[in-house]
Amino acid sequence: MTQVIKTVGVCGAGGTMGAGIAIVAARAGFETVSYDLKQETLERAASQTAGFFGKSVERGKMSGVERDTVLARMSTTTDLGALAGCDLVIEAVFEELGIKQQLFRDLNGVCAEHTILASNTSTLSITEIASACGREDRVVGMHFCLPAQLMKLIEMSPGMNTSQQTFDTAWAFAEQAGQTPVKTQDKPGFILNALLVPFNNDVIRAVEAGVATPADIDAAIKTALGYKMGPCELLDLIGLDTQLRLCEAFYPVTLDVRSSAPPLLRRMVAAGHLGRKSGRGFFTYENKAMFGG
Ligand SMILES: NC(=O)c1ccc[n+]([C@@H]2O[C@H](COP(=O)([O-])OP(=O)(O)OC[C@H]3O[C@@H](n4cnc5c(N)ncnc54)[C@H](O)[C@@H]3O)[C@@H](O)[C@H]2O)c1
Incomplete structure (x- = not known):
């Protein structure tokens, strides 16, 4: 019922x-x-x-x-x-x-x-x-x-x-x-974030290590895997501050090192580079609207 x-x-x-x-x-x-x-x-x-x-x-x-x-x-x-x-x-x-x-x-x-x-x-x-x-x-x-x-x-x-x-x-x-x-079960990250939080951190660490620019990482993932949005663009949409909060909630429970906040993420949040909502993250934005049509 x-x-x-x-x-x-x-x-x-x-x-x-x-x-x-x-x-x-x-x-x-x-x-x-x-x-x-x-x-x-x-x-x-x-x-x-x-x-x-x-x-x-x-x-x-x-x-x-x-x-x-x-x-x-x-x-x-x-x-x-x-x-x-x-x-x-x-x-x-x-x-x-x-x-x-x-x-x-x-x-x-x-x-x-x-x-x-x-x-x-x-x-x-x-x-x-x-x-x-x-x-x-x-x-x-x-x-x-x-x-x-x-x-x-x-x-x-x-x-x-x-x-x-x-x-x-x-x-x-x-x-x-x-x-x-x-x-899903009542487990940290359910399905999506259990997979996405560590993956997005891997991407941030790759940017920090100078593997490639955010634009090239996004182009590689979109072109090869057919994703509509690259991970850096997605992180800017999610909000870097939200990604940091996710890491801080996730890591103590999972103890998975890939879920711990990368130093670059902490620096970006401290600098106010929060993504789309602040006008600047991995990319810059003129329109700070949270969502379009
Ligand atoms: N951003 C994402 O990609 C995403 C995706 C799925 C789920 N979530 C979850 O959604 C929740 C919110 O995330 P967000 O990104 O929208 O955050 P946000 O910071 O954009 O918005 C949070 C809102 O909650 C309000 N708030 C805080 N404490 C409150 C209280 N005690 N009573 C009433 N309002 C209060 C704040 O004023 C703010 O407007 C989190 O639990 C987050 O994990 C976020």
């Missing part, structure tokens, strides 16, 4: 992933409440969301009326209490266990009994995030891919205490939202 989901809350909705997840939910017909810490963060995301749907209209993917209907389903708030009426709350806040655990405890205090809490964590354990939140059976992993509004994959992982009904309901929501769910 699955529950009916009508209203979806997104925590960290001013951020890269949260903004995209809110688009996915609203576009599929769910009332969507976007929550973040600061109104200005939410406003920046809202204006990028309007730009995204504007391009969708220009490209004939939706009509102007459909765009207005979707935007009317979306609201923003800095008050956690506004998520009380949500059937499903998906968090995409900073990749830090303590922050996510505190958020889930707070959400448990404000949300209805039936509300399911989902985490978009890339590397942390769903079981640990759910631990002591007060509704461990109603917590599930839903790992969207960047950019969420364009990428269909969601890695779905149950924690040790997740009920079958919670998992099935979240899976049904993913399908209703037009996404492609796959089931």
